[in-house]
Amino acid sequence: MTGLGLTLLLALLSALILGAIAQRLRLPPMLGYVAAGLVIGPATPGFVADREEVLGLAEIGVALLMFSIGLQFSVAELRSVGMRMLAGTPIQVAITMAIGTGTGLALGWELLEALFIGGAVSVCSTVVLVKVAGEGALNTTTHGRAALGVSIVQDLVTIVLVVVLSAVGGREEETLLDIGLDVLIALGFVVVVVVAGARLLPRLLGMVARLRSRELFVISVAVLAIGMAFAANALGVSVALGAFVAGLALADSDLTASVLGEIVPLRELFSTFFFVSIGVLLQPDAVLAAWPVVLALLVIITLGKAIPIAVLARLDGQRPSSALRAGALIGQSGEFSFVLATAGLGLGVVSPDTFSLAMGAVVISIVTAQPLEIGARALGARLDALADSREPPLPGEDPAARLRRHAVILGYGRVGRTVARVLGSRGFGWVAIDGDYALARAAREEGAAVIYGDAGTPSVLDQARLADAHAMVVALPDALATRQAVLYARERNPRIEIVARAHSDAEAEDLRRMGVARVVVAEREVGNELVRHALRRFGVSDREVAGLLEARRRG
Numbered sequence: 001m002t003g004l005g006l007t008l009l010l011a012l013l014s015a016l017i018l019g020a021i022a023q024r025l026r027l028p029p030m031l032g033y034v035a036a037g038l039v040i041g042p043a044t045p046g047f048v049a050d051r052e053e054v055l056g057l058a059e060i061g062v063a064l065l066m067f068s069i070g071l072q073f074s075v076a077e078l079r080s081v082g083m084r085m086l087a088g089t090p091i092q093v094a095i096t097m098a099i100g101t102g103t104g105l106a107l108g109w110e111l112l113e114a115l116f117i118g119g120a121v122s123v124c125s126t127v128v129l130v131k132v133a134g135e136g137a138l139n140t141t142t143h144g145r146a147a148l149g150v151s152i153v154q155d156l157v158t159i160v161l162v163v164v165l166s167a168v169g170g171r172e173e174e175t176l177l178d179i180g181l182d183v184l185i186a187l188g189f190v191v192v193v194v195v196a197g198a199r200l201l202p203r204l205l206g207m208v209a210r211l212r213s214r215e216l217f218v219i220s221v222a223v224l225a226i227g228m229a230f231a232a233n234a235l236g237v238s239v240a241l242g243a244f245v246a247g248l249a250l251a252d253s254d255l256t257a258s259v260l261g262e263i264v265p266l267r268e269l270f271s272t273f274f275f276v277s278i279g280v281l282l283q284p285d286a287v288l289a290a291w292p293v294v295l296a297l298l299v300i301i302t303l304g305k306a307i308p309i310a311v312l313a314r315l316d317g318q319r320p321s322s323a324l325r326a327g328a329l330i331g332q333s334g335e336f337s338f339v340l341a342t343a344g345l346g347l348g349v350v351s352p353d354t355f356s357l358a359m360g361a362v363v364i365s366i367v368t369a370q371p372l373e374i375g376a377r378a379l380g381a382r383l384d385a386l387a388d389s390r391e392p393p394l395p396g397e398d399p400a401a402r403l404r405r406h407a408v409i410l411g412y413g414r415v416g417r418t419v420a421r422v423l424g425s426r427g428f429g430w431v432a433i434d435g436d437y438a439l440a441r442a443a444r445e446e447g448a449a450v451i452y453g454d455a456g457t458p459s460v461l462d463q464a465r466l467a468d469a470h471a472m473v474v475a476l477p478d479a480l481a482t483r484q485a486v487l488y489a490r491e492r493n494p495r496i497e498i499v500a501r502a503h504s505d506a507e508a509e510d511l512r513r514m515g516v517a518r519v520v521v522a523e524r525e526v527g528n529e530l531v532r533h534a535l536r537r538f539g540v541s542d543r544e545v546a547g548l549l550e551a552r553r554r555g
Contacts, residue, residue: 007040007049008057011276014039019272028128030275030334031366037279049280055346058277061270062339063229063243064222068267069155070247071260084316085146089153092308096122100300107293109354112168116344117358119161121301123154125334125366132369133329141477142436143322146313147329158336162240166343189235190245193228197249205255218262225263240339271335278338278359281345286353287360297361302372306331319437321380321454328376332369333362377480381454384435399449400431400465408433408464410455410485411475412443415501419473420448431464456484458492467493474500474516479507483514490515528552 014036022032040049097118104114129151133144163186201224208220225243232242250259287294310327314320341358344350350358400406406429409416416432423430431449434440440452453460455476466472472489476482482500489496499518502508508519528549535545 003050004053006047007053010040010047011036011049011054011273015272015276026370028125028334028366030128031363033272033275034279034282034363037276038282038284039279040276041280041282043282043284051280054273054277054280057270057273058342059239060226061267061272061274062342063226063239064263064267065271065274065335065339066159066240066243067225067229067247068260068263070244070249071251071256071263072247085149085312086153088312088315089150089309090157092150092305092312093119093122093154093157095308096300096304099304100297103296103300104354110349112165112349113344113351113354116165116340116350117297117354119158119165120337120341120344120358121297121333121361122305123158123336123340124151124305124330124332125336126151126155128332128334128366128369129329132332132373141322142318143313143325143329144477146316146318146322146326147309150309150326150330154330155336158340159241159244162340162343165340166347185235186241189232190241193242193245194249197246198252201246201249202253202255205250205253205259209255209258214262217258218266221259221262222266240343274335274338278342281342281352281355282359283352283356286356290353290357293357294360294364297358298364298368301333301361301365302331302368306372306376317438319380319435320383320386321377321435324376324380324383325373328373329369331372332365334366337362381457384454399444399451400463403429403431403449403465404468405470406430406465406468408461408466408469408472408489409475410472410482411477412436412439412448412450413475413477415475416473419475433460433464454481456481456488458488461485461488461492466496469493469496471497471499474498476501477503479503482507483510486511486514486516524552 015033017032018035018039019029019032022029022035037054038044040047042048097115100118100121101111101114102118104117105111109117126148129147133141133147167186205217205220205224208217211217225246228246229239229243232245233239250256306324306327308327309330310323313323313326318326338359341350341355341362345352345355407419407423409419409430409432412420412432412434416434420430420432431451432443433451433453433455434443435452435454437452440450443450451460451463453463455461455474456478466489472485474482474485476485479502482502486498486500489498498516499520500511500516502511502519502521505521505524508521511519531552532545532549535548536542540548
């Protein structure tokens with residue numbers, strides 16, 4: 001086997017092995033894919049993949065990635081960020097980009113080269129964000145929702161940067177009038193595809209769907225995504241914008257779920273080649289020779305994004321710990337930084353050495369993302385304690401003052417409130433702990449027994465009279481706080497019955513070893529409920545169903 005076939009085989013085999021190693025180390029698999037590119041690239045001895053073949057496959061990966069982002073675009077998610085964060089995120093990108101561009105100019109880079117790299121270091125990776133925070137925390141915590149919203153806005157800003165910088169970089173000798181005309185062509189393309197495509201594309205896919213052939217539907221989706229991307233490229237518009245707009249045109253159709261379901265496997269396969277291409281293009285010697293520059297870019301990627309976002313979140317009314325953790329989650333870069341830098345490299349305005357330095361910093365930022373979040377959590381706890389001393393006391397008396405043999409509920413979100421409501425309806429005493437000051441204050445004003453504080457802190461747990469409690473219900477999205485609370489509860493009150501929520505089987509096993517009587521894994525309980533109804537339909541008795549489900553929980 002030679003040529004493209006051998007390149008495909010060795011690239012995927014290397015990506016599989018090194019991606020699996022990265023996953024086992026609890027790192028994003030994309031790091032393994034980049035390492036796979038180094039293995040099959042010119043930086044290491046042995047087989048050297050054909051650069052153009054890898055880049056061609058990578059371009060398809062970019063098109064499918066941007067198509068799926070357009071397909072999942074939600075105005076409702078943008079609104080949930082809040083107007084201050086929504087308006088402030090482009091300002092953060094501008095500030096960080098200005099710092100990155102200024103650093104590049106100080107190092108002697110050309111203006112366009114500095115702009116491309118400045119843009120690359122100013123945006124974060126949603127993939128890394130999900131890996132560090134966890135999908136559960138992204139949707140259930142204040143800092144998680146804020147970081148996810150910022151990431152969505154940054155994705156949109158990145159698309160604009162790719163279009164504008166590619167237009168300028170590809171036509172350096174043209175006048176401002178020519179560049180303006182190119183921008184108008186891009187805007188016209190967007191308007192035509194979104195307006196006309198929203199009516200035409202769903203009908204075309206619907207016609208294919210009525211043939212009831214999955215193979216034809218998959219082919220039609222691939223043709224649409226890749227074809228629209230390269231049609232845009234033929235008009236002088238970037239591949240990324242063409243694919244994104246095609247997805248946007250389908251975002252509100254009734255075929256969205258089907259299209260997304262078929263495009264995701266293709267996207268994952270070809271985006272692997274995109275990350276492999278980064279490794280092929282990387283020059284480790286250049287990174288090692290200019291490590292101070294890489295370090296400077298790393299500081300811009302981490303603190304240059306984390307600090308502005310933390311300030312924005314604080315101005316939006318978030319607690320110091322929540323604001324710092326939101327900023328820390330944004331303090332990394334990934335796939336969109338690669339897209340932007342690769343666009344500059346392809347246009348010839350970013351040199352291979354500069355590309356390697358920037359991408360070296362991006363790769364390191366992926367590794368440092370978790371430690372940065374842990375540090376922000378620790379610092380935030382200290383700042384919260386300082387802020388608490390200045391906050392007015394919550395209304396009402398000590399909510400746990402007269403409680404004995406009560407339940408302590410950690411987390412007063414939707415799950416915690418449900419538990420509290422049921423316990424209260426049966427006449428059982430309870431007190432809840434929540435780290436959201438505004439939520440705790442509002443609950444106390446409504447007469448609810450809620451204590452404000454970090455549920456993993458011993459002094460806060462003591463305020464809930466943990467030593468006298470009969471049961472503790474843990475409904476926290478934060479795995480670390482859950483572990484801390486469980487360990488302290490077992491030490492303070494060995495007889496207490498603990499029920500806790502977990503987000504994975506591994507976390508559930510850890511909690512059982514710590515003495516938690518019952519661990520509830522949300523996804524598993526949904527499956528159990530479906531199993532219960534299915535078995536009842538087939539006539540299985542309630543006693544047998546209960547036994548089977550209990551065996552599933554233990555197994």
